[in-house]
Amino acid sequence: MVNTVEKRVIGYLAEETWTTFAELNEAIAERLVDANERIHRPDGTTRQQRFDAEEAPFLMPLPQLPFESVEWKELKLGRNYHVGSDYQYYSVPYQLAGRTLRVRLTSSTVTIFDGQQIVREHARKIGRKGQYSTVLEHVPKQHRNIDGLWSRPWFLDLARSFGPSTVQVITQVLDRYPIEAQGYLPCKNILTGLGKKNKARLEAASQQALNLGGHPTYGTLKRIMAAIASDAQAGGPPVPAASGQQREEHHP
Structure with a gap:
């Protein structure tokens, strides 16, 4: 031919x-x-x-859908009931928290399996890192009484061990997201990442971030903590920035 x-x-x-x-x-x-x-x-x-x-x-008939390359992963469902792949996050019913699930990824979809059963299929997120695909039915109505899950009280209780400025920062992070669970991972990274070895420095950085205004983020706090550490090496202990609140003067 x-x-x-x-x-x-x-x-x-x-x-x-x-x-x-x-x-x-x-x-x-x-x-x-x-x-x-x-x-x-x-x-x-x-x-x-x-x-x-x-x-x-x-000859057999052509498939109804065109061929797509497929990638399989085994991912552990986090305490915020989202699996993370390529820095994007997809919700699963909270009852499965802690389990290792099979995830099938194509160019357009993310399909999550518990064993052989499909738990949920999401449209695949592309572009900016850190996006969430969250189904409201996957979110528990009450977090505090569910063992093994992150929650607002869980993070705020942990933040109190750092200080009031850290509590305020964590509150702002949780309030920033349309679905609160989407803020759990940033809170974890701040408290158990940045603050793991130096609670005082995170508290000081939190106060400085609040004084600057805007929306404190992991990246902002990391840069401020690096500056505080640099100042500390140059001489003198880290000193928290002033809170901006005027003290009341008492006259005899």
Whole structure:
């Protein structure tokens, strides 16, 4: 067939010129009809007749959906009942928290399995890191009484061991998200990441971040803590920034 194509298609059209691919494809299609249906083989049949009689009956229908490459992962469901993949997060019913789930990723979907059962399918998030796909039915109505899950009281109780400024920062982080659970991971990173080795420095950084206004984030606090550490190495202990509140003066 290669020899036939070279002679009947490429060779036949070699001296012609086209200005669009549509015109070229139309000319090629006409030459293929000639090669497959008009030229007879030594036994008197055409290539199209042989194909219809010997090969076509064994062909299976094309799948309804086009082929997509698939990636499989095993991911542990976090205490915020979201699985994370490629820095994007997808919710699962909170009752499954702590389990290792199978996750199938295509270019367009994220399908989460508990064993062989599909738990949830999400549209795959792309672009900016840290996006959430959260289904409201996956969110527990009461967090405090559910063991093994993160909650606002859990993070605020932990923040109190750092100081009032840290509590205020954590409160702002939790209030920033339309679904509170989406703020749990940033809170964890702040409290158990930045504050793991130096509670006093995180409290001082939190106060400085609040004085600056805006919305304190993990990145902001990390930069402030680095500056405080640099100042401490230059000499003198870290001193929290003033809270901005005026003291009441007492006169005798």
